[in-house]
Amino acid sequence: MKRVQLPPGLETVCFVLGENVYQDIPEILKTHFPGRRPWIVADENTWRAAGEAVYKVLEAPHLPYIYPAEPQLHADYGVVPLLAQQMPSDAVPVAVGGGTINDIVKRLSGEAGISYLCVPTAPSVDGYSSSGAAMTKDGLKQTLKCPAPKAIVADVGVLRASPAEMKAAGYADLFAKLPAGAEWLIADTLGIEPVRQDVWHLIQPPLKKWLSDAGNMDHIFTGLAATGYAMQLYNDSRPASGMEHLCSHVWEMEGVEASHGFKVSVGTIASAWLHEKLFSLPVEELKKLMPPPKSRQEKEAEADELLKRGVYGNAKEIAMAKFPEPAETLLRREMICANWDTLCKRVKEQLLPFEEIRTMLKKANCPTTPAEIGLVPGQFIHGIKTAQLIRKRYTLLDLLEECGIMDIMLKKLAAELGE
Secondary structure, rough: OOOOOOOOOOOOOEEEEOOOOOOHHHHHHHHOOOOOOOEEEEHHHHHHHHHHHHHHHHOOOOOOOOEEEOOOOOOOOOOOHHHHHOOOOOEEEEEOOOOOHHHHHHHHHHHOOOEEEEEEOOOOOOOHOOOEEEEEEOEEEEEEEEOOEEEEEEEEHHHHHOOHHHHHHHHHEEEEEHHHHHHHHHHHHHHOOOOOHHHHHHHHHHHHHHHHHOOOHHHHHHHHHHHHHHHHHHHOOOOEEEEEEHHHHHHHOOOOOOOOHHHHHHHHHHHHHHHHHHOOOHHHHHHOOOOOOOOOOHHHHHHHOOOOOOOOOHHHHHHHHOOOOOHHHHHHHHHHHHHHHHHHHHHHHHOOOOOHHHHHHHOOOOOHHHHOOOOOOOOHHHHHHHHHOOOOOHHHHHHHHHHHHHHHHHHHHHHOOOO
């Protein structure tokens, strides 16, 4: 059995990655899910890709539950209770599919209080191995709490044969860890959220090697899985995401139909450009750009305007809860300026040059402009500004907002990307 060694303290206890590994599944089920019968959940596409092969090696399985290929299944919480009605009482769910199938089965298993087995069919997301399910509930894209899979069995041949768009999406999702890491370093430098070294070292030291070849499915899926394990240990998605994922969540809530990874790709482009341009400024020039801090009334009016479509859940409540009063903003600006040299050094060491990032994403067939993911004029910049409102997590957007230079930087970004 081709097991990958896992760090201690995870909910996932078995990770198998290699060629022709489905033959190991019966032993894994006996060892880690004794007394329960496997029940495959897939869709018509993932059934053809892997589900049928998995079913053939199972011993005494329940009949599979297979969603139709059309209409496309979405990770909406409303699907979970309907699927629960179909689950046999002695089942061990076996999620055979991409991120959507995995998140649905993950939440289903969590609510039922049982463990499940994950069989990925594409290297498309980092959520296979994470705790929590990324789903839309009450109109808001959020991560719903539930345990990670107890075991993961990933066949590299199946991953390699997955649709090109899904492989590109996974590469983009993994690439996002680069600027997301820079934002964690910013939060660490400012004393807001310290970097936890054991979690950091699961992803960041090997990340640039994993990203060096978009066609290496072993490296890409290893990186995506490691990210999920980091989120398990940290009990939060901070190790995996920053402003680029928040932008993706905004665009998803607005109905943009591009894949998660492709929306993240465009968010990564925005993040990388903003990091490079901001941290190339001398501190004295930064100080000159800073206007007087916004009042609470001004911030509230701005939030109302950004959120007027009404599809963002409780974003205004989150935004106003984290809003620093003018006196607090001035203190934060002092801290930012006092640590500017350190911030510049840490961010530049973490990131690759913007043009290199854009070239790598393009080479991997990932979108790098707003139009490529279907954003209409104005939606790109609106999404970035709105992303600052929807989570408490401190990102580059919060630093720009506190410095009062968000609009200046986004105007330049829009010109760069043709928005």
